[in-house]
Amino acid sequence: MDYLIMVIYAVTVMGVLLGGVTFAILAERKVIGAIQLRPGPNRHGPWGLFQTIADVMKLLMKEDVIPAKADKPIFVLAPVLAFAPAFSVMAVLVYSSSIGGADINIGVIYFLGVSSITMLGVLMGGWSSNNKYALLGSIRGVAQMVSYELPLILSIIGIIILVGSLNITDIVNYQAEMGMWFIVPQFLAFVVYMISSIAELNRSPFDLPEAESELVAGFFTEYSGFRFAFFMLAEYTYAIAIAALATTLFLGGWLGPAFLPGIVWFLLKVCAVMFIWFWLTATLPRARVDQLMNFGWKVLIPLALLNIVVTAVIKVWMG
Amino acid sequence: MSLGVYYDNYxxxxxxMLLGVALPVVALTFGRLLRPNNPYAEKITTYESGITPEGDAQVRYHVAYYIVALEFIIFDVETVFLIPWAVTLDQLGWVGLNMMLIFIGILALGLAYxxxxxxxxxx
Known part of the structure; x- marks a missing residue:
């Protein structure tokens, strides 16, 4: 591949991603609004389409307040460190049989490894703010993210056992050969993945790190203006990336009836996964910290281990 | 796959990665031209629901978080150990399966403990 094409590909993905995040935020507000029987944002543009753009412009014009007691270098670095890994994982995603990023043979490990750096941004942001709410939010967030990263990774191992490869293209091609998406043979893993991904993304009902009724805004309490915007951007970028990984692993990636091109199927499935998250946000109340930790360690991890053992035994049995 | 193509993917x-770092850095640098900058003592105090902030926030926190971190490290190493086994299970067969079942069993024992x-x- 030519290097120029690579740069063009990366810039295109970033452009599409920024547009995607803009409309994902609008979609979340619209969906939650519809569920709560109110119109949601509807002032800027037709059907409120430009609401997020207006929000971003406003944040761009806002003063960037850095508290006097904050640890300035770390405070400045944290939003960058939250966003960069969330975007870097997009490099290995494959959107259709012809459109895709880096074809590396450790694709899934790269994705999981790099995405966990995001929590360093959370920790640094909370610690350097020198604010009690921010500190509480960030250590809660990190405890939650490390606890739920284990079931997230363990749930994927069942698929790795079946496919025998960590390459994302191989995983989708295996599903095409099998004639079945992994959501059917690995349904338990899919449930574990979806629940732990919500906790990993700090989304409601597991949004304890930014529980606004007790911690103001959690780890980004002290952030304002565009630095705050980058934390939000990182959060939604990571959400899209995790939804895309769920699509690739469990929902057959770009596979689908031939009347639509592969990439359209891929994007539709990503939207469906994100819609489920929005739906849960509007439906469920926030979990307590002890419920959250108990659920992760005592339910999800044993379930994920059980899934690995059963899958491995069946795989070896069938030869 | 030839070696050149292999490295090209990386x-x-x-x-x-570079673009991911560049976007926030560039946006925040050029945003400086657009945003006002008028800090004064009251504005840059730590936010504590509007009252005068009390003491320092960078204090020792609850020991439970350290225990979670320790547990995480144990199980994370296990996960890293499971991945190469999962990839090669085809070739390992029953022997590899039994060994890993013993390994998972010991870890499950640790979780139970x-x-x-x-x-x-x-x-």
């Missing part, structure tokens, strides 16, 4: 990964010792309780 160059694409590198481009993504910390469960019994109420380490996983959060209070």
């Amino acid at each position: 160059i694409l990964v590198l481009i993504f 910390s469960w019994k010792k109420r380490v996983l309780e959060w209070n």
